[in-house]
Amino acid sequence: MEILKYPDRTQWKELCKRATMDVTTLFDTVRSVLDDVKANGDAAIRKYEKLFDKVDLDEIRVSETEMKEAESLIPDDLKDAIRVAKGNIERFHASQRFEGKKVETSPGVICWQKAVPIDKVGLYIPGGTAPLFSTVLMLAVPARIAGCQEIVLCTPPTDNGKIHPAILYAASVAGVDCICKVGGSQAIAAMAYGTETVPKVYKIFGPGNQYVTAAKQWVSLKDVAIDMPAGPSEVEVIADASAHPDFIAADFLSQAEHGKDSQAMMITTDLSIVEPLVDAIQKQLEKLPRKSITEQALSHSRIIVLKDKQEIIDFTNLYAPEHLIIQTADYAAIAGQIRNAGSVFMGEYTPESAGDYASGTNHTLPTNGYAHAYSGVNLDSFIKKMTFQEINANGIRSLGKTICVMAENECLEAHRNAVIVRLKTIEQDETI
């Protein structure tokens, strides 16, 4: 953990750097898998599942029996928790429904937008030691609210050919249509191109390792949309002397335990809180089961003391954190000046873990400074806004000249003619 006191603004860009990997270097590797799945479908999936996940797949698709079995394996407290979280995610994302307004931009010229769900979406849920059932909720619940006709979920099986029951249970609660036992870049290929078993989708969501990320990037170039480019997770905590050191330490560590490439930053103008924070971090760290991962993440994490509030705001807008926690007396005033962040957690009783799981906001957020240009996943991510327009005779008559002059000046005569033939017909009709 690096502690920096009053770094000069010229150093800030360096301080905002993340431990990202250039996944484009993996393109050649993943392309061989992508091309193979595109050409050979299910057979290629089975081959790579045997190679990478050490499993001989019988059925690729999860069966009804497996779904029922999963439900029986989940303890009641987890079932309750998943249902509470689902309800909050549903309430927040349902509030994001979009209703287009009809606008008469000129007399007789009516334009509007209409939100239409993406027909088929694909969700990727990584495997590994911990089952990310929370991500299933974060992606499938808004997809369902948006009205997507088909929700496909791919996740790697364990070596006994099973999927963790919490993932299956969350998928069932959230309304996923089709769950397939496929992981890695072969899963991304399956959803991008379609196989005998895995339906082709139009947009792929979800986290993954560098191979999954590289595969998503590659297929996004021409075959399918993706949620956003991915990088390691990160948090920035803004705190002042009013903040409880144990709270900041806990938030810091809950970010750091995500993975060894995670990053946590604490920004303050109060030098006095640095020592108590470092002590609290040390104390809490000792008790963590994921201590070794967490320590590696802390090694590129930073505590930065800045001169004044303006510097805090400017630094934050430059860093553009995925998660921003503000624990200061004037947290609302600071939050009002943040322009670049994925999700903002305001006040002492709003830990990041609330948003990670259950408050209702989405936890799929822009990392690596992408918050400068990207939103986190939200209802918009599962819809398109199509535009419509309807012009009547009066409308084309009044707007016709404008269109003709512009088309002429762009040397597009047929564009002009599309107006002229209509104006002529209207004139003739009137003469009759």
Add this chain to the structure above:
Amino acid sequence: MEILKYPDRTQWKELCKRATMDVTTLFDTVRSVLDDVKANGDAAIRKYEKLFDKVDLDEIRVSETEMKEAESLIPDDLKDAIRVAKGNIERFHASQRFEGKKVETSPGVICWQKAVPIDKVGLYIPGGTAPLFSTVLMLAVPARIAGCQEIVLCTPPTDNGKIHPAILYAASVAGVDCICKVGGSQAIAAMAYGTETVPKVYKIFGPGNQYVTAAKQWVSLKDVAIDMPAGPSEVEVIADASAHPDFIAADFLSQAEHGKDSQAMMITTDLSIVEPLVDAIQKQLEKLPRKSITEQALSHSRIIVLKDKQEIIDFTNLYAPEHLIIQTADYAAIAGQIRNAGSVFMGEYTPESAGDYASGTNHTLPTNGYAHAYSGVNLDSFIKKMTFQEINANGIRSLGKTICVMAENECLEAHRNAVIVRLKTIEQDETI
């Protein structure tokens, strides 16, 4: 022009194919330019402008004098037209402003979204024979309404080192901050990385040739967001016996004149309108200045006769056209069933050229079937929706158990602890 009568559904996928180029094959070519501009800034820009645009650039940035000169060169009718179009684009995009609602997802847990403009955006406007000033309006007007702090525009100079006055005038009317004489992949690099003269932006918009497209795709992998993947422009016209053959022909040709890789499709159930349409196309084509380009586009354009209305709707949703013109007696009913299209033009007096220039809808739209997952450019394209949440003591107390159970089951102990430390403090405070 191919005429197909009652093709079987199994053939449809083939009929929906576009004449696209795989721009990933150009990555190696454009990367040398991108890397050079990243390393050498303005010097590299000057080098490539000399090489590709045959111009020795004095100043890269357009001066105030050049802006004034441009204004004096524009005829009054074009000025008026640009201002009318700007007004309509402004009215329609201003109606898209987003106001986030505060939602209490659980007692004491408040979540909301807030729209925040992307600080800096870059617009690319191609050079060539026709000055695309309409695209300047389509991109800069919504950027201004969204509240972007800096709007940068790059466009290649002609060989006398000038920019077409209509582009400069449109940029000035729309409120562009900084116009630079740079084209091709060197322009994309300049905006993605920044140079001494060209500001670094966070999102790049606009059309371009295959090198520009390849460069945009490459930088979108890690450095900067882009509007959407690009392909050749296209239109689908749905018509019945009530449609005027001259109108359909004009719309068909106004798409085809865009470029030799453009595609126009006419879909109908009325065999009787095919012959009059072909005649009208032939007649109008003869008079077009861009006849040779248009003919090449027509060579991969299609007239398709289908069995019934359901086939028309299904085919259209599969093709997912960039532009969809519906000229049938029941156009509103058909429009209501379209799920995949960029922009829909309803009724006989609504030519595509209205939307291309002046009705108010955006003309930067998803091509190549991307309308399955992408919206056209709209106000959302220039903002991010950040989420905020504020939880009070009561809120964390009621939601705490849910978070803890979920964190425990995902094996993330520090996430659980971030709630536990808070609950303990609340309990202690209450005991006192």
